[in-house]
Amino acid sequence: MRQNPFFVFVLLLAAGLLLTTLESCNKSNPQTLFTSVMKSSEGDIRGITLNSDLESVKKMESEKPDSVADDYLLYRISLPEKYANIEIAYSFDEKGLYSADISVQVKNPDTAKAIAAIDTLQTKITKLMTKKYGSPVKLSDKVLLWNYTSPSGTGASVQLMNNTEIEDVPSLELLVQTEVE
DSSP, X not given: OOOOHHHHHHHHHHHHHHHHHHXXXXXXXXXXXXXXXXXXXXXXXXXXXXXXXXXXXXXXXXXXXXXEETTEEEEEEEEGGGTEEEEEEEEEETTEEEEEEEEEEEOOSSHHHHHHHHHHHHHHHHXXXXXXXXXXXXXXXXXXXXXXXXXTSOEEEEEEEEOTTTSSSOEEEEEEEEOOO
């Protein structure tokens, strides 16, 4: 049975359009900047609890660390589609994780969009932290502080700092740490 070339062309065209549509659906819902930064609302930060050991933190992070020491892990995550770079530094002592410092920079060529992305991220993190830990203390127009008891039982704090006006690029820093004794 001979196939009509026009029918084959239409069939191939339809299959191509279907594949293109499915691929664009996957690309139109990339991970948001917020979910890339926060990863999980569990634990103290990114699904990790203060006082966790270094190996437990490495297991919770899906990426390979960029730098490892006995008392330190550093991760760098690039999100080209968001023009964003995320740097996460975990510090450890004999009790385990005592500090997680997350820095986010948005280098969008459109500065207004970069600032809007940082402001949106700040709003979302503020809502999450307020839901988890109550109302923050406002240390300045750009710095919020939450004091709380970690799931590990340790006194802890979260500082959220919008560094847009003091950095070359719009940026936000989130510092989670145990209380200093």
